[in-house]
Amino acid sequence: MPRVLAVANQKGGVAKTTTAAALATAFAQAGRRVLLVDLDAQACLTFALGVDAEEVTTSSHDVLLGRPLADSVVRTAEGVDLVPATIDLAGADAALMVRPGRDLALRTALASVADDYDDVVLDCSPSLGVLTLNALAAADEVLVPLAAEMLSHRAVGQLLDTVEDVRRILNPGLRVVGLLPTMVDLRTSHAREVVADLEGRYGLPVLRAVPRSVRVAEAPTRGRSVLTTSPRSAAAAAYRELAAELLAGR
Ligand code: ADP
Ligand code: MG
Numbered sequence: 001m002p003r004v005l006a007v008a009n010q011k012g013g014v015a016k017t018t019t020a021a022a023l024a025t026a027f028a029q030a031g032r033r034v035l036l037v038d039l040d041a042q043a044c045l046t047f048a049l050g051v052d053a054e055e056v057t058t059s060s061h062d063v064l065l066g067r068p069l070a071d072s073v074v075r076t077a078e079g080v081d082l083v084p085a086t087i088d089l090a091g092a093d094a095a096l097m098v099r100p101g102r103d104l105a106l107r108t109a110l111a112s113v114a115d116d117y118d119d120v121v122l123d124c125s126p127s128l129g130v131l132t133l134n135a136l137a138a139a140d141e142v143l144v145p146l147a148a149e150m151l152s153h154r155a156v157g158q159l160l161d162t163v164e165d166v167r168r169i170l171n172p173g174l175r176v177v178g179l180l181p182t183m184v185d186l187r188t189s190h191a192r193e194v195v196a197d198l199e200g201r202y203g204l205p206v207l208r209a210v211p212r213s214v215r216v217a218e219a220p221t222r223g224r225s226v227l228t229t230s231p232r233s234a235a236a237a238a239y240r241e242l243a244a245e246l247l248a249g250r
Pocket of ligand 2: 016017018040044045123124
């Protein structure tokens with residue numbers, strides 16, 4: 001069975017998509033067979049990996065509504081398979097709402113490709129709606145990126161409450177692997193204080209911070225992950241180390 005990692009935080013702009021793309025690429029570079037699933041109607045991950053959402057015929061929306069997952073898979077230049085998103089996903093909450101077992105649609109779909117992958121990485125949308133519930137219900141692990149400069153303790157608390165609910169009701173094995181400070185400028189004392197404050201606040205591991213780097217912001221326009229566009233950047237190194245730690249724990 002593949003290990004399923006959800007990258008979740010209902011706050012936008014905290015580097016969920018960046019982290020999902022970088023970790024998936026690092027896993028693939030380590031020789032793993034990797035599937036990424038774009039669960040955000042804005043399709044940023046799909047775009048960031050060089051896939052044109054306009055040309056996608058079968059997307060994560062269709063998979064959630066019962067189309068075979070394998071029909072939607074596209075191969076990306078990073079050597080990672082992707083279930084792309086399209087704007088259709090904006091209606092998925094409403095479409096799924098009326099279905100029994102709506103929170104388990106993704107878990108069911110992933111079971112059909114369980115033999116084909118070693119790792120599945122889920123890029124969540126910035127909400128705590130049905131899409132994120134599907135991701136948490138399907139995941140073994142959840143990773144929570146936090147932008148150190150605009151930390152919202154309220155958002156983190158709500159997410160952790162939701163994880164607790166999902167664990168109780170749908171997925172007892174779900175584990176929070178840690179909080180990942182992103183876009184951190186460790187030269188500023190403010191950023192160092194924010195990261196230090198995270199330790200101990202939630203009783204969760206705080207993973208090694210990913211530094212802020214313009215290289216990261218540039219990568220999506222080239223349709224590749226920062227691991228490929230700027231492999232020697234500090235941000236790429238941070239993501240490679242994080243991927244190695246996650247793989248070592250498996
Ligand atoms: P989310 O998926 O949580 O909305 P994104 O991954 O799309 O967040 O990141 C939000 C923005 O921040 C993007 O423009 C992205 O390129 C940029 N970004 C992410 N990580 C970094 C970083 N380490 N350094 C600089 N910019 C970053
Ligand atoms: Mg995103």
